[in-house]
Amino acid sequence: MRNYRKIMLVTASLFVGFTQAQTQKQTVDAIMKETYENSQLEKLAFQLVDGIGPRLVGSPKMQQAHDWAVNTFKSWGIDARNEKWGEWKSWERGTSSIEMVYPYVKSLEGMQLAFSPSTGAKGVTGEVIMMPVFKTKEEFEKFLPKTKGKLVMVSQYQPSGRPDYNWKEFATEESYERYKKESEKRNAEWNKSLETIGYSWRTIGKPFENAGAKGLIWSNWSRGFGVNKIFFAGTSKIPVVDVSLEDYGQLYRMLENGITPRLKLTTNSKDHGMAPTFNTVAEIRGTEKPDEYIILSAHIDSWDGGTGATDNATGTITMMEVARILKKLYPNPKRTILVGLWGSEEQGLNGSRAFVSAHPEKMKGIQAVFNQDNGTGRIQNVSGQGFLHAYDYLGRWFAAAPSQLTREIKFTFPGYPGGGGSDHASFVAAGAPAFMLGSLNWAYGNYTWHTQRDTYDKIVFDEVKNNVALIAILTYMASEDPQKSSSERINLPMNPRTGEQMQWPTVQEPTRKGGLD
Incomplete structure (x- = not known):
C-alpha cells in the first residue's frame, strides 16, 4: 500500500507537470494565432498616429491621446485611468x-x-x-x-x-x-x-x-x-x-x-496657458498575487515635427495590443498586469518618474517591467540592467517563445543599470527589475527619431507583430512563474575615468511644472 501511494504521488506529479506544459503550449499557441490572425495594430496606429497626430506634452492632442487610450482599454473590458502628475505649458501647433x-x-x-x-x-x-x-x-x-x-x-x-x-x-x-x-x-x-x-x-x-x-x-x-x-x-x-x-x-x-x-x-500657433499632465494606467488584476506586478511600459508623448509614429506610437500600440490579447486569452493572471503609457518622456522621463514617486509600495512587488521605445523594428537586444539573477528568470520566460521570435536576440547579462534614455531607467533606479527591449534600427536615428518624417508609413507592422507576440508570451510566463524575480544588484566596477566605484542610479523626481522657460 505504501509503494502504491508513492506511485500515485509520482503519477500525480507527472500529470500536473504534463498538464502545465500542455496549458503553457496552448496559451503560447493561442497568443501567436491571435497576434497574427486578428491583429488590431493597423487600426490602433491609424487612430493614434493619423487620427490624433503628434502628442506634445501639455498640448490638446496629448490629452486627446490619453483619453483615447483609456476609452480603448475600457472597450476591451480592461480597467484604465489617467493619473495626473503635474502641469505643462499647453501649446498647440497651427499653420x-x-x-x-x-x-x-x-x-x-x-x-x-x-x-x-x-x-x-x-x-x-x-x-x-x-x-x-x-x-x-x-x-x-x-x-x-x-x-x-x-x-x-x-x-x-x-x-x-x-x-x-x-x-x-x-x-x-x-x-x-x-x-x-x-x-x-x-x-x-x-x-x-x-x-x-x-x-x-x-x-x-x-x-x-x-x-x-x-x-x-x-x-x-x-x-x-x-x-x-x-x-x-x-x-x-x-x-x-x-x-x-x-x-x-x-x-x-x-x-x-x-x-x-x-x-x-x-x-x-496657440498658447493655452498651463494644462494638467497625465499617465494612462491600465490594469488586469491578478488573482493569486495581486500585489505583484508585470508592467508593460511605453511613452505615449512625442515631439510634433511628424506624428510620433516610431517614437513612440509603435511602443504604445504594442503594449495596448499585448493587453488586449492577454485580456482575451488570459483574463485571470496570477499577478497583476499594468500598462503604463507615460507622458513627457521626451522632456526627461517625467511621467514614469512620477509613477515611481507616486507608487513606492509597488516597487518591491514588481516582477518585471518590459519597456519599448526605440522604433518599429523587431526586438534584437536585451540587457540584464545590472540585476544579478536576471539571466535565470528572463531565460525561463524567453525559452517559452518560439525561436522565430528570439533567434536574433542578443542578451547581455548581467549588464549595467540604465541611467536614462527611456522609461525603464525610472524603475531601475528604484531597484525594480526593468528591461529595455531594444529594437532593430531601421534607420531610426537618422530618419525617424524626432524628425518631421516620423509618420505612419514608417511603421513595419510585421516587425511590431513579432514584438507583440513576444511580449505577450513574456508577460504570461512572468505572471505564471512560481518564483518572484530577484532584484539583487551586481557590485558595480570602478569607473576607469574617475578611479571611483560606479554608483547605482538614484530615483529622480519629475519636473512637475514645465515649459515656462
Missing part, C-alpha cells in the same frame, strides 16, 4: 509658412518649432543674417547688436546634403576621405564656437531674442536625405522655425555671395 520675398519669391520647406510664439496672421518680415563662427566671447558680444530687427540663422551650414552612407557607397576613396576630414573640421569649429560663447543649441536663442532679433532660422539636419530634427524653440517672444538643409544652404550661399535675402515668417 506656418516660410517665404523668401527677396531676391525673388519662393516658399521654403520648414516649420515652426514647438513652443514658438505666434507671429499672428500678418507675420514678420526681415533681412537674414548668419551667425558666424566665433573665436572669442568678445566677437559674439560685438555681433549681437547687428541682429536687431533681423532673422538670424543659427545652425551650421552643411555644404553636402548627402548622408555619410551615400558618400561611402559612391565616392572614390580619396574623395570620401576628403569629405570626412572637411566635415569633421567644420563640426569641430562650430562646436568650439558654441563652447567659446557659453551657449548650446538648446540655449542659443535667448541672447538673440534679448538683442531684438525678429526671429530665428534653424536647420537641425538629421544626417539623412530630407530629414531634420524638430525640437523646441527656446524663446518666449520671437518665432523660431526650422528650414530644410537645401533651403537653408541656399540662404547661406546668397549671403556668402553678397545677396541679403528677406524672409516672411507666419506662425499661427
Whole structure:
C-alpha cells in the first residue's frame, strides 16, 4: 500500500507537470494565432498616429491621446485611468509658412518649432543674417547688436546634403576621405564656437531674442536625405522655425555671395496657458498575487515635427495590443498586469518618474517591467540592467517563445543599470527589475527619431507583430512563474575615468511644472 501511494504521488506529479506544459503550449499557441490572425495594430496606429497626430506634452492632442487610450482599454473590458502628475505649458501647433520675398519669391520647406510664439496672421518680415563662427566671447558680444530687427540663422551650414552612407557607397576613396576630414573640421569649429560663447543649441536663442532679433532660422539636419530634427524653440517672444538643409544652404550661399535675402515668417500657433499632465494606467488584476506586478511600459508623448509614429506610437500600440490579447486569452493572471503609457518622456522621463514617486509600495512587488521605445523594428537586444539573477528568470520566460521570435536576440547579462534614455531607467533606479527591449534600427536615428518624417508609413507592422507576440508570451510566463524575480544588484566596477566605484542610479523626481522657460 505504501509503494502504491508513492506511485500515485509520482503519477500525480507527472500529470500536473504534463498538464502545465500542455496549458503553457496552448496559451503560447493561442497568443501567436491571435497576434497574427486578428491583429488590431493597423487600426490602433491609424487612430493614434493619423487620427490624433503628434502628442506634445501639455498640448490638446496629448490629452486627446490619453483619453483615447483609456476609452480603448475600457472597450476591451480592461480597467484604465489617467493619473495626473503635474502641469505643462499647453501649446498647440497651427499653420506656418516660410517665404523668401527677396531676391525673388519662393516658399521654403520648414516649420515652426514647438513652443514658438505666434507671429499672428500678418507675420514678420526681415533681412537674414548668419551667425558666424566665433573665436572669442568678445566677437559674439560685438555681433549681437547687428541682429536687431533681423532673422538670424543659427545652425551650421552643411555644404553636402548627402548622408555619410551615400558618400561611402559612391565616392572614390580619396574623395570620401576628403569629405570626412572637411566635415569633421567644420563640426569641430562650430562646436568650439558654441563652447567659446557659453551657449548650446538648446540655449542659443535667448541672447538673440534679448538683442531684438525678429526671429530665428534653424536647420537641425538629421544626417539623412530630407530629414531634420524638430525640437523646441527656446524663446518666449520671437518665432523660431526650422528650414530644410537645401533651403537653408541656399540662404547661406546668397549671403556668402553678397545677396541679403528677406524672409516672411507666419506662425499661427496657440498658447493655452498651463494644462494638467497625465499617465494612462491600465490594469488586469491578478488573482493569486495581486500585489505583484508585470508592467508593460511605453511613452505615449512625442515631439510634433511628424506624428510620433516610431517614437513612440509603435511602443504604445504594442503594449495596448499585448493587453488586449492577454485580456482575451488570459483574463485571470496570477499577478497583476499594468500598462503604463507615460507622458513627457521626451522632456526627461517625467511621467514614469512620477509613477515611481507616486507608487513606492509597488516597487518591491514588481516582477518585471518590459519597456519599448526605440522604433518599429523587431526586438534584437536585451540587457540584464545590472540585476544579478536576471539571466535565470528572463531565460525561463524567453525559452517559452518560439525561436522565430528570439533567434536574433542578443542578451547581455548581467549588464549595467540604465541611467536614462527611456522609461525603464525610472524603475531601475528604484531597484525594480526593468528591461529595455531594444529594437532593430531601421534607420531610426537618422530618419525617424524626432524628425518631421516620423509618420505612419514608417511603421513595419510585421516587425511590431513579432514584438507583440513576444511580449505577450513574456508577460504570461512572468505572471505564471512560481518564483518572484530577484532584484539583487551586481557590485558595480570602478569607473576607469574617475578611479571611483560606479554608483547605482538614484530615483529622480519629475519636473512637475514645465515649459515656462
